[in-house]
Amino acid sequence: MTDTTRATAAASGASATEAFRQKQRSTAISSKERVNTLATEVISAVHDVIRRHKVTYEEYDALKAWLIGVGQDGEWPLFLDVWIEHVVEEVANENREGSKGTIEGPYYVPDSPKHEAETTLPMRENEAGTPLLFQGQVTDVEGKPLAGAHVEMWHADDDGLYSQYAPNLPEWNLRGTVVADDQGNFKIHTIQPAPYQIPTDGSCGKLIAAAGWHAWRPAHLHLKVSAPGHQLITTQLYFQGGSHVEDDIASAVKPELILDPRPAASGTGSEVTYNFVMDRS
Numbered sequence: 001m002t003d004t005t006r007a008t009a010a011a012s013g014a015s016a017t018e019a020f021r022q023k024q025r026s027t028a029i030s031s032k033e034r035v036n037t038l039a040t041e042v043i044s045a046v047h048d049v050i051r052r053h054k055v056t057y058e059e060y061d062a063l064k065a066w067l068i069g070v071g072q073d074g075e076w077p078l079f080l081d082v083w084i085e086h087v088v089e090e091v092a093n094e095n096r097e098g099s100k101g102t103i104e105g106p107y108y109v110p111d112s113p114k115h116e117a118e119t120t121l122p123m124r125e126n127e128a129g130t131p132l133l134f135q136g137q138v139t140d141v142e143g144k145p146l147a148g149a150h151v152e153m154w155h156a157d158d159d160g161l162y163s164q165y166a167p168n169l170p171e172w173n174l175r176g177t178v179v180a181d182d183q184g185n186f187k188i189h190t191i192q193p194a195p196y197q198i199p200t201d202g203s204c205g206k207l208i209a210a211a212g213w214h215a216w217r218p219a220h221l222h223l224k225v226s227a228p229g230h231q232l233i234t235t236q237l238y239f240q241g242g243s244h245v246e247d248d249i250a251s252a253v254k255p256e257l258i259l260d261p262r263p264a265a266s267g268t269g270s271e272v273t274y275n276f277v278m279d280r281s
């Protein structure tokens, strides 16, 4: 990867922070009681760790410097989505009967251009990577097809970079909203994404290095599936046997989300069928 195509922590952090500000619905939490309970318990949990591990002033100052750095690098969206969001998702969707969801992550862009039920995602001429046909059907929990459901997909390229967050990629590259046909069917031609390494040159990278962790997420497709009267599914799909499927830094893999593509009938690349089952809202 050349320097001009590198997604630095500062560049992708600033973009992710700005994108979050744009999409954020509201900062209001319902009541003072609720804020009091949550803030008090989070602060107490930190006190417990300090007492249990006899945290020193040196460590307290290191924490302070690091927290300041996360903000300066714009890495709060990354930090929160990698280490916290999976539990929010678990709680939010614990009562669903339909398809499993998982975290959204920091690199979603709303309102991607619409495409017909069979489409090729926007990509560069000679986009690197193994061609992948991702197809399936959207139904409700009774198996009734959901005509015209929206299947929004976004994913990294063969270098593990996301358009609109890494420099020099065309807008909407490997992003699109596919409108399912009258039987809820869709066929999306794309390329298989590469595993994703979160930026190592920013504050999240510093934490990873200091703790002796790794910075990798397995290769994944991001999806949001929506249909009127049904609960939005935000999910990701992974590839059987791929690196880091077993040790995703973002803890966002579930067994139901692992695809096992086979060689494509067309002779090039691979194909896989995955159906979405939507809970009523």
Ligand code: MBD
Binding pocket: 078, 081, 082, 103, 104, 105, 106, 107, 196, 198, 217, 250, 252
């Ligand atoms: C990603 O691509 C991602 O999906 C998550 C959750 C965190 C960092 C990068």
Ligand code: FE
Binding pocket: 105, 107, 196, 220, 222
């Ligand atoms: Fe991602």
